[in-house]
Amino acid sequence: MPKLQSMLLLTDKGYKDLKKAIFACTLTNLSFMFPYMVTIQLFTELIKPLMGGSLSFPRLWMLFALGVLAAILVFFASKNDYQKTYVTSYMEAENTRISVAEKIRRLPMSFFNTKDLSELTANIMADCSTTEHVLSHILPQLFANAISITLICVMLSLFDWRMSLAVFITLPLSVAVIFVSKRVQNKLSEKFVRAKLKASDQVQEYLEGIKVIKACGLDGEKFSALDKAMHLMMKMAIRLEFVTGTFVTGSQALLQAGVGLTVFVGAQLLTGGMIELIPLLMFLLIVVRIYGPILVEYTLLPELFHHMVSTRRMRKLMSTPIMEGDTTVPLKSWDITFENVSFRYNENDSDETMVINDLSVTFPANAITALVGPSGCGKSTISRLIARFWDVNAGSIKIGGVDVRSMDPEHLMRYMAFVFQDVVLFNDTVYNNIRIGNMNATEEQVLSAAKAARCDEFVRGMPNGYQSMLGENGHTLSGGERQRISIARALLKDAPIVLLDEATASLDPENEVYIQQAISQLIANKTVIVIAHRLRTVADADQIIVLNQGSLAEQGTHDALMQNEGLYRKLFDIQQESMGWSV
């Protein structure tokens, strides 16, 4: 049972509450037996005249009163059960959601690597809702049904074991059918899932490639591949449904054959004088209803298994270790040193080549260091390693002599400001989007950062100025405007180390002027590490580090590197040439 607690990520209180809910649900189930007891008593009264007695109407009225009383109990049992179940499940789901959100924040960036983030979120939120559903609609009923069916089975056996045998003997047989058929079903289900994935792949290719498909007049060919995949999926779905349906139906029929069996055995026993009429009537009354809850178990159990499998993602997320470290150690200087650092994104993939290979360099404090090199050389990775978005596989990175791995990532972040290529904006006001840089900033500080980052120019033009809402991921803003907001954030944070991705190549000149001015403000008097794409912009940097395939190729000032006539010189010349290119 404690396994269930960890499977569902329940808190101790939630687990206790779940047990209470199961108990409440069991009480309700058992309370549903009251009407049967009263009915049996009515039977007894009604057949008394047949044995020569007389019908006692006052006794009948009394039974009626008893029935009403029982009904009131049923009402309160349901009410109690309802409250316990739903309040518990929603409160627990809230806890799960918050702890998942909290966990996501503390996970290393490596967890998000190669994952589609919005899909991941959607899945995890769906998992939380599934847990909620399992807690409210599945578990209490599943356990309560099992308990009450067992209790009823035992009670009936005490009355008459032969009759209860007739009622329940079909149960193991029908369960056996389900188990035996499981393998066939799984196989078919696998085939179906494969067909479904294939169809989904084809859909994706068709939709994403539609521009190419149309431009090249391939409608027919690509369409027939899609059509075939969808047709196969339909066939597999039908086959799966038919086979599964046959087995399920068969096992249901088998189970309920117990009704006929009970009638037959009952009649035999009665004629043989081995059972009284009243117990027989009781069995007849119960036999037509007892299979209902059992059939419910048949549907709840697979549903539970299905949900358990589908929430695996969430459990995996919750069990992923977080990065830990000291939260107090103060950094006193900002020299960043790489000592024999090696790194690759997928640690377990030994085939993958190192993204950073045995790199030893120093980024001096209060200076600008530029990272340059061909695409894929590892420039961006270096800035991510400094910020401890990932941990190195070998070697160490130290800031002011302190290994970044010994520092809590959140604590480390306090010393850094970032401006990356992809800017994330929240569905909130412009003002709040900038304030994210420093939640303690005064309004004056926020506005002056916005001005320094040249945001003022476009914000003033928006309908509500700084209080304008940005919409989902700020889709109303242009790339250049987004960049400027992200620079304003960084300015507001005023951290001693600035990590910068200089990628403004695709912007129009007007925007670019503004961004360049904003960057100049940001890097004043800081330790700056810049990932440079246009070599001219970093020609005045204090130090240029040239990378090639994860290793250090060259290092020095622009002038020194130009004289070196190495990779830097080559890149610089190519770039000069392509800058001058015209159609």
Next chain:
Amino acid sequence: MKQRPQEQSAPKTGLARLMELAATRKPLVIASTLLAALAAIAAFVPYIAIYLLVRDLLQVYPAFSTLDMQRTLSLGWLAFGGILLNIILYFAALMCSHLAAFGTLYILKVRFASHLSKIPLGYHVLWGSGKLRKIMDENIEKIEGFIAHQLPDIVASLVAPIVMVVILLSVDWRMGAVAILGIVVAFAIQIKAYGNEGAKKMMDKYTVAMDDMNNAAVEYVRGITVVKAFGQTVFSLRRMHDAIRSYTKMVIPYTLSWENYMSAFMTIVNNIYLFVIPVGILIGLGATDYITYASTFLFYLIFVPSIATTMLKIMYVTSGGMQISGGVEKMDEILHTPALPQPSAPKRVTQHDVAFENVSFAYQNQNHDALSDVSFVAREGQITAIVGPSGGGKSTIAHLIPRFFDVTGGRVTVGGVDVRDMTSDYLMQKVSFVFQDVFLFKQTIMDNIRFGNQSATDAQVIAAAKAAQCDDFIQKLPQQYHTVIGTEGVHLSGGERQRIAIARAIVKDAPIIVLDEATAFSDPENEYLIQRAFEKLMKGKTVIMIAHRLSTVRSANQTLVIDQGRLVEQGTHEQLLANGGRYSALWQQYNQTLSWKMTRKEASANA
């Protein structure tokens, strides 16, 4: 001259639309509902059998040895037979409904996919493939639940109460009537619970709270880099936390508002015999034939528990909700987008000047024009550059040439012929469009390049690849030209993908080339190679090129400056500079950005 498809005249929504969709496989759906109804009737048979047995027993009481075993046995069979029949009929109903459902899904998807290839390509640019894929993979799938399960269940739960009422009334109408009274009370509670205004408002609130929470979560995870970079905790990211909290805060009272109704409903459907008892007693007071009286009374006591099963089923069916229809609406929205009209008498062209004549264009659902009154001619064999601030309408011009959208005013012509007077296939042959984002199919590189021209030989493909500067990196791939894109270990950079797209266009060899911001690449090596590739592609064609970096187009035959949807200036680089207008301002800014350098000293001097 614009034709509107018929569907648009009276688009059905909600349940009506679902029924219309279900009718795609009418015979199967009808068979399934009939079978489901019969199954519902068969479900009552065991209760009748048990009743008949009890009556037999009372008749011979207490001399049970005189019981007619043959008859008893057949009653046992009847009871089991009823159950078996119920199961088999229901199974058959579900099979029919599933055949109908899967068939309908298939037809809908095919219809949807083929419609997608007929609507203007611009919609694909606007909607994005993600949204369309979600409709095909998720929204359409949901219709299965309605046709396969809900529809037969709804029919069964409509038929079952009718049969139940008939049985209840036919044995003894007085006891029957009170039992029905019990059912009516239970129903009334249901209607009260679901029907009142408050519940509906709550339902809306619930949906909003749920959506809020999901949106907040998506934003939260997408912003995780920011959250981490600025040390935000979940509690300070107000929205996420608030959304979770307010969902719980709303859902608990929402659920608990049903508490009394649900409990009362459960209590009543399980205790309908309490309605029967008083009437039974009163009848008994004046009964003359005791055996008949007792067996009738017993019948009702045995039969009424079956009401609970039926009523619970009805409850589940009605609470199944209408979430499906939301998904259908999204599908319909796209199905109702008119297909690109094709000319009845298509024309051909021999010459390839592209001309805009007083072209205006507005995107759907937007009230301001993206382009207004734009006129220019792009000559064959010349390069026409389009520059201007982002969002000014440059891409819109590019999109109108291959008819991604139809203009809302004026006309676009190729070789003097309105593009609307050519078939889409023909126009597509004439225009090569190189997009910023490049899509490669999960096929070999050879196939991917050959998409440009299906009849190209291997030698032609390789020649095009060489011209597009692809050959070098392709030779380094595990299987060179036969390497399948997307397989393990094959990762192409953006610049490499771009060059494959150019190779595709070279193989296609269309007379008109449209380039959408395709030259700007952050990595110098790639940029150099891409420029070489473009040179090969553009030779002798009508080229229309959108450019950010002004230096790349300074030797274009003409440059159009587009700002806020209008053509503000036009001419060669030299003419425009001499004009001293918008272009020359842009050019100055551009040169200023080129000379900018990052230095701390200079920056501090600025600050």
